Amino acid sequence: MAYYAEKNFFEDEQLIELVTSILSGNLTLEWYQAQGARVRARPADPRRGLTYEDCNLGPYGYDAIPELIRNRYSMAARGSVLVTKLPDLGYTVNRRSDVWSDNVVTLYEEAKSRRWAPAVDVPWTELAARADPVREAAMAQVCTFLEEVALVAMEMPSKWVFSINQEFLELKSFLCAQMIDEARHVEACRKRALASGQGLGRASASAEQALKELLSAETYPEASLGMNLLLGGFVVAMYRAIAALAGMRADRLLGTLAMQDVARSVAYGVGHMRYHLAHQPAKAVALGEYLDRTEHVVLGIAGSPEFLEPLVLLAAGSLDRERLAAGSRFARRWFRAALEEYFERAAAAGLGDRRERSRLPRLDS
Amino acid sequence: MPSPPPIRFPSRAFFEALGDAMRAERERFSRLGFFDTTFGVRISPDDGGEPAEFALRFEVFDCVRVMEGLAGVEADFVVEGPFGAWREMFDTIHALGAADTAQSLNTLTHFGERLRVRYDDPDGHDKLYRFAESIQEFLDLSARIDYVYPDGSRPPARRDDLRRSAP
Amino acid sequence: MSYLSTIDFTEDQAFVDRFQRTMRGDLELSWMDVPRERVACRPENARRGLTFRDLDVGAYGFTEMPELIRENRSFAPRGAAMPEGLPDLQAEVSRKSEVWAYNIEGYYEEAMTRQWNATTDIPWAELQSVDLPEDIGKAYAQLLTFLTEVEMIATDVPAKWMGRLNADFFEVKNFIATQAMDEARHAEIFRKRALSTGWGLMRASAQNEFNLKFLRDADSFAEASLALHLQAEGMVLTLFRFSEYISPTEGDKKLFRLVMQDEARHVGYGMQHLKWVLDHFPERREAIHHHLDEAENFVFGGGYATEVLEPFIILSGKGLKKENIAEGVRITNAFQLKQTDEYFERLAKCGLPERRERSRLWKMVEMRKQTMPA
Numbered sequence: 032m033a034y035y036a037e038k039n040f041f042e043d044e045q046l047i048e049l050v051t052s053i054l055s056g057n058l059t060l061e062w063y064q065a066q067g068a069r070v071r072a073r074p075a076d077p078r079r080g081l082t083y084e085d086c087n088l089g090p091y092g093y094d095a096i097p098e099l100i101r102n103r104y105s106m107a108a109r110g111s112v113l114v115t116k117l118p119d120l121g122y123t124v125n126r127r128s129d130v131w132s133d134n135v136v137t138l139y140e141e142a143k144s145r146r147w148a149p150a151v152d153v154p155w156t157e158l159a160a161r162a163d164p165v166r167e168a169a170m171a172q173v174c175t176f177l178e179e180v181a182l183v184a185m186e187m188p189s190k191w192v193f194s195i196n197q198e199f200l201e202l203k204s205f206l207c208a209q210m211i212d213e214a215r216h217v218e219a220c221r222k223r224a225l226a227s228g229q230g231l232g233r234a235s236a237s238a239e240q241a242l243k244e245l246l247s248a249e250t251y252p253e254a255s256l257g258m259n260l261l262l263g264g265f266v267v268a269m270y271r272a273i274a275a276l277a278g279m280r281a282d283r284l285l286g287t288l289a290m291q292d293v294a295r296s297v298a299y300g301v302g303h304m305r306y307h308l309a310h311q312p313a314k315a316v317a318l319g320e321y322l323d324r325t326e327h328v329v330l331g332i333a334g335s336p337e338f339l340e341p342l343v344l345l346a347a348g349s350l351d352r353e354r355l356a357a358g359s360r361f362a363r364r365w366f367r368a369a370l371e372e373y374f375e376r377a378a379a380a381g382l383g384d385r386r387e388r389s390r391l392p393r394l395d396s
Numbered sequence: 397m398p399s400p401p402p403i404r405f406p407s408r409a410f411f412e413a414l415g416d417a418m419r420a421e422r423e424r425f426s427r428l429g430f431f432d433t434t435f436g437v438r439i440s441p442d443d444g445g446e447p448a449e450f451a452l453r454f455e456v457f458d459c460v461r462v463m464e465g466l467a468g469v470e471a472d473f474v475v476e477g478p479f480g481a482w483r484e485m486f487d488t489i490h491a492l493g494a495a496d497t498a499q500s501l502n503t504l505t506h507f508g509e510r511l512r513v514r515y516d517d518p519d520g521h522d523k524l525y526r527f528a529e530s531i532q533e534f535l536d537l538s539a540r541i542d543y544v545y546p547d548g549s550r551p552p553a554r555r556d557d558l559r560r561s562a563p
Numbered sequence: 564m565s566y567l568s569t570i571d572f573t574e575d576q577a578f579v580d581r582f583q584r585t586m587r588g589d590l591e592l593s594w595m596d597v598p599r600e601r602v603a604c605r606p607e608n609a610r611r612g613l614t615f616r617d618l619d620v621g622a623y624g625f626t627e628m629p630e631l632i633r634e635n636r637s638f639a640p641r642g643a644a645m646p647e648g649l650p651d652l653q654a655e656v657s658r659k660s661e662v663w664a665y666n667i668e669g670y671y672e673e674a675m676t677r678q679w680n681a682t683t684d685i686p687w688a689e690l691q692s693v694d695l696p697e698d699i700g701k702a703y704a705q706l707l708t709f710l711t712e713v714e715m716i717a718t719d720v721p722a723k724w725m726g727r728l729n730a731d732f733f734e735v736k737n738f739i740a741t742q743a744m745d746e747a748r749h750a751e752i753f754r755k756r757a758l759s760t761g762w763g764l765m766r767a768s769a770q771n772e773f774n775l776k777f778l779r780d781a782d783s784f785a786e787a788s789l790a791l792h793l794q795a796e797g798m799v800l801t802l803f804r805f806s807e808y809i810s811p812t813e814g815d816k817k818l819f820r821l822v823m824q825d826e827a828r829h830v831g832y833g834m835q836h837l838k839w840v841l842d843h844f845p846e847r848r849e850a851i852h853h854h855l856d857e858a859e860n861f862v863f864g865g866g867y868a869t870e871v872l873e874p875f876i877i878l879s880g881k882g883l884k885k886e887n888i889a890e891g892v893r894i895t896n897a898f899q900l901k902q903t904d905e906y907f908e909r910l911a912k913c914g915l916p917e918r919r920e921r922s923r924l925w926k927m928v929e930m931r932k933q934t935m936p937a
Contacts, residue, residue, distance in 0.1 A: 036777070063705075069762060080687060111764035118773055185725070189723075193722055207744045210722070210725075218737060225603075225623060226604050226613060236646050236649050239637055240649075331570075336591060336593075
C-alpha cells in the first residue's frame with residue numbers, strides 16, 4: 032500500500048464539527064446549487080428501453096468526448112459538475128481514437144440483450160446417449176483448446192480496462208461485456224469437454240505461445256487489432272464450424288451462441304480500427320507492420336494440431352482413411368474461408384488489401 | 397365460406413406469416429436479445445428463370461417489414477440458393493419442428509455449397525453471425541405455417557416419433 | 564517490444580510441414596493418447612443445469628487443487644495435459660489462499676443466471692411519467708451522481724488483478740468477469756436514472772474519489788478484495804437497501820432491489836474469501852488489520868462528502884422543510900449506524916471479531932450512539 036489519506040480523519044476536528052452540524056439539521060447544501068446541464072433522457076423506442084444512445088445528450092453524451100482527455104483523471108461521471116482537488120487515478124489511455132468505435136454503444140446494448148448462461152441454455156442432458164468415442168475425443172480436444180483461447184481473450188480487456196480513462200464509459204462497459212462473454216466460453220467449453228466422457232485434452236504449446244504474443248501487445252490499438260480483428264475472426268469461424276459439424280443440438284447451440292458473442296468482438300475490432308485510422312491515419316504504417324510480424328500467430332493457433340486435427344476428425348466422423356481425406360478437405364476450405372474473411376475485414380477497417388503482403392496465403396499450397 | 401388459399405412458398409405472405417409467428421413468440425425472441433438486421437433471401441428456380449427475392453427487416457425483437465424484391469434495399473447480407481436447397485431445409489424444419497444440424501442455416505451456408513451468402517460490407521456479413529440463433533429460430537417458425545410449394549405439394553407432416561437430438 | 568513466441572510459425576518449416584500434412588489428412592493424433600482422467604460430468608440437478616460444482620472431479624476440480632500451484636504457469640486449463648513448450652504467464656498469484664473463497668463456484672453460477680439489463684428491466688416509461696419536486700429531484704439526482712461515479716471502481720480493481728492470477732484459478736477469474744459486468748451495469752443504471760430525472764448529473768464527490776484511489780492501490784489481491792468487496796461494497800449494500808427504502812417511486816425501488824442482488828453476491832464473495840484467508844493463511848491477520856485501519860480512515864473521511872450525506876437526509880425526510888430535515892437526520896443517523904454495525908458484524912462472522920476493539924471507526928460510532936437522543 033503506497034497511497035494514504037492526506038490526514039488522519041479520526042483526529043480531524045473540522046470534520047467532526049461539520050458532521051455534527053449536519054446531523055443537527057444544518058445542511059450546507061453546497062451541492063444543491065450545482066449548475067449541471069438539465070436534460071431528460073427518454074427511450075426513443077419503448078421496446079428497446081432506455082439505451083446509451085438515448086442518453087447521448089449534451090455534455091453527458093459520448094459525442095461530447097474530446098479526442099484528448101486532459102484534466103479528467105478521476106472517475107467523476109462524464110458531464111457531472113467537477114470540483115477542485117479531484118485525484119489523478121493514473122489512467123494512461125486518454126485518447127479517444129485509441130479506443131473508440133462508432134458501433135461500441137450498439138454492441139454493448141446488444142451484448143447485454145443477447146446474453147446466455149451455459150449451465151441452463153445448453154441442453155446438457157442431451158449429451159448422455161450417443162457417445163461415439165472418436166467424435167467425443169475430438170470434441171473434448173477442441174473444447175480444451177477453445178477454453179485456452181477464451182482464458183486469454185478474457186484477459187485482454189481486463190488488462191486494459193484499469194488503465195482506460197473513465198470518460199470512455201461506454202467503451203469500458205463493452206470491455207466488461209467482452210470479459211463476461213469470454214468467461215462464458217471458458218465455462219461452456221470446459222463443461223463440454225468434461226461431459227464428453229474423455230476428460231480434458233492436451234493444452235497447445237503453439238497456441239499458447241501465439242496467444243501470449245497477442246496478449247502482450249504494447250498498445251491498446253495493437254491489442255484490439257490482434258485479438259478482436261485478427262484472432263477474433265478465426266475464432267468466429269471455429270465456433271461456426273463446431274455448429275456446422277455438430278452431431279446434436281447441444282453442440283449446435285454451444286457453437287452458435289458462442290459465435291454470436293465473438294462476432295460482436297470482431298465487429299468492434301473492425302469498427303475500432305476504422306475509427307482509429309480515420310483519426311490517426313499515420314498509424315496505418317505501424318499497424319501494417321504489426322500485422323506483418325504478428326499474423327503468423329494465426330498459424331500457431333488455428334494451425335495447432337490440438338485444434339486442426341480434431342477439426343479434421345469432426346468433419347471426417349471417423350478414423351477411416353477416406354473419411355479423413357474428406358475431413359482434411361473440409362479443414363482446407365475452412366482455413367481458406369476464414370483467411371479470406373480476415374482479409375475482407377482488414378480492408379474494410381482501412382488496413383488495405385493484405386492478400387499480397389501477408390505470409391498466410393503461402394500456406395495454402 | 398370458401399377457405400382462404402394456402403400460403404405459397406416462396407412468397408411475401410410466407411415470410412409475413414413467419415413474422416406473425418415471431419410476434420406470438422415474443423417472450424422467446426426477447427430472451428434471445430436485440431435483433432437488428434435487414435437481410436435478403438433469394439430463391440432461384442431449379443429450372444432457371446427469375447429468382448424470387450425478399451428483404452426481411454428485423455428491429456429489436458420483431459420482424460418489422462417484409463419486402464418483395466431487393467432493388468434499392470440496403471441489406472446487410474443476402475442468402476441465396478436454388479429452390480431445391482431451400483425446400484430441403486424447410487421440409488426438414490416442418491418434419492422435425494426445427495432444423496437439425498445438417499439443415500441449419502449455418503451448416504448450409506458454411507462453404508456456400510447449398511446456400512451462399514453475398515454481402516458488400518464485412519460488417520453486414522458479420523450480422524449473420526451476431527444474430528445467428530435468432531435467424532435460425534425465425535426460420536424454424538415455418539414448422540407452424542401451413543403452406544404449399546409451387547407444384548402444389550406440401551412439406552412433410554411432423555414426425556413426432558423422431559426428435560432432432562436424443563432425449 | 565512485447566513478448567514474441569518462441570518460433571515464427573510461418574517461417575518454421577517443421578511447423579508448416581506438419582500443418583500441411585494435417586491438411587492432407589495425415590494426422591498424428593498424439594493428443595488422443597495422452598493419459599488423462601476420463602470423466603463424464605453430469606448435472607446433479609437437471610433444473611440447475613451443468614454447474615462448476617458438477618465438474619469438481621479429481622484433478623479437474625477445485626477441491627483437490629493444491630494450495631500452491633507449482634506445475635501450471637501457463638494458460639493450460641486445469642487438469643489438461645501440459646506438453647513441453649508452454650509459455651510462462653508470469654502469474655503473480657499462485658497461492659490458492661490469496662484468491663479462493665468458499666462457494667466461489669456457486670457465486671459465479673448465480674451471477675451468470677441472474678444477469679439483468681439496465682436498458683430493458685426498469686420501467687422507464689413509468690418513471691418518465693413521474694415529475695419529482697425540486698428538492699427531492701435534486702437530492703435524488705445527486706445521490707445517483709455519486710453512485711454512478713463510484714460503481715466502476717469494482718470493475719477496474721478486480722480486472723487489474725485478473726491477468727495476474729494463475730490460470731488454475733479460473734473460477735475466480737470468471738467471477739471477476741461477472742463482477743466487472745455487474746458494475747458496468749450499475750454505473751449505467753444510475754447514470755441513466757439521473758439523466759431521466761430531468762435534473763441531469765450533479766456534483767462529483769472529491770472525498771469519495773480519494774477513497775477510490777485507495778481502493779486501486781493494494782499490494783495484494785487479498786487486500787484489494789478486503790477493502791473493495793467487504794468494506795466498500797458491504798457498506799454500499801446497506802446503502803442500496805436504505806436507498807430502496809427511501810426511493811421516491813416504485814420503479815426506483817425495483818432499481819435498487821436489482822442492484823442489491825448483485826452487490827450481495829460481491830459481498831458474499833468478499834466474506835467467503837476473508838474466511839478462507841483466515842482459515843488457511845492465518846499469518847495474514849495483522850496485515851489485514853493494518854489495511855483496514857487505513858480503509859476505515861477513508862470511511863470516516865467520507866463525512867466530508869456532504870453531497871452524499873445531505874441528499875440522504877432530504878430523501879429520507881422527504882423534503883427541505885425544518886421538520887423534514889429533522890426526520891431525515893433521525894433516519895439517516897440510524898442508517899449510518901446500521902451500516903457500520905453490519906460492517907463489523909460481517910468481519911466478526913468472517914473470523915475477525917477483534918476488529919471492533921481495534922477500530923477507531925467503531926469507537927467514533929460508539930461515541931456517536933452515546934450522544935444520540937434515547
